Amino acid sequence: MNSTMKNLTDNFSHLYQPVKTLLIYTKHTEEDTTSVYVESYDIGKLGNPINAHPLTVKEMLGLSAIFQSAQEFKTNFLRCRGVMPNKVLYVNPEQAGYAVWYTPPQEVPLYFANALGIKSGKGKVPAMVWKAGREELCVYALKGHRKPVANTVLHHAPFFNVATDGKVCMGTVRINIGQETRLEEFTALWEKYFWNSYFSHLMGEFNPVTENIVQLWQQQVATDRVFPCQLLKPTRYTLKNLFV
Template identity: 75%
Template sequence: MKNLTNNFSSSYQPVKALLIYNKQTEEAEHNSIYVESYDIGKFGNPINAHPLTVKETLALSGIFQTAQELKTGFLRCKGLMPNKVLYVNPEKGGYAVWYTPPREVPLFFSGSLGIKSGRGKVPAMIWRADRESLAIYAMKCNRKPMEKTILYHAPFFNIYCDGKVCMGNVRIDIGQETRLEDFMEQWEKYFWNSYFSHLMNDHNPVTENIVQIWKTQISSDRAFPCQVLKPTRYTLKNLFV
């Protein structure tokens, strides 16, 4: 810390200084701004005073644009938009909606349920998440959903009737500049690596005994029986709010 000034001076050299003038008028909205630019001489003194040029303005704009991009990096893609993304809203805290096809995943169950943890096949799913909360739903179709696609209750424990997931004591840590691909990957890991323990408010999301369903899924290689899914009152479009 004692050498901070010397280290900074040896790495960064001043090259430009700006002086902003504000001409006051009776009506505040008509105030005019004049920007004067100075080059910095070899002895650190301002020289060559002149009005800010177009070239200097563009260079300054580029610096501010880079800063703004860093500030708004949350939910921006690293590259091409992933095919599973359905909707992204980075404003007002930001959230994303995406889907995953039927697949086999690791499933962890609390000992009180009497279900052995293991791998099992799950239906196609819709995910909606912001930095702090997650809601999930199931689909009967295996293709990319449309706005009018009917959503079904996700056939798992620890999920409320409205689709919101109780994450228990899972520590959610998603940064303000997390890119979209990492955001989705983190939420899916949080969900699949947590333990299912109980039904929320006695909400059974399927038409049959949910414990027996998962005992069967873990001990077999069959696709998830989508006929047991219960419809919600939502379509995909309802999640874009």
């Protein structure tokens, strides 16, 4: 056993102590293949199974409560607390889980690294589509202000720190989204993480707009103009490509 495994085993043994073990018998006959008998053992001071007895009703109820709690904990992730928010486009809570949602054109705080020569401040941004799991975020831009449909063309998000496939480099931002996070909190957290992070560099030197991106954001922060959507570059994706 290597040192890492030994440390994990020692820590587990220190925090958790076995108290009970179950032995499950199944009946295998042509007439009956579904009967199950469960035998319960207590764990003695030396770690050996003792006091064998049929699983009691109290033990069964306790075991059922554990399974029910685990199921509720699992399914709370991305569950809505109330009415489904209008901005949500798609939710897949299975396995790793992810959500896709939309935000209309808005004015937001924008933070830029000093090296870019752009003063941080509020600026107007285009409508956006967001796709996120617990640890990864992708963003895209939309022309206009209408809520997208399946065949709506997605455009490159006109920001620094975003790759050509939409994936966001979050830098040193600490992402903390728990397995029990509800849908409303999930979308709000990701929007907060994104807008509160510092834009610092282009990904792979790709310019997501048709003019100088530094000059674009210098003007957006310095003025009150609506984001010029004619500068957006289309991606090869439509909205339905995100539902995978």
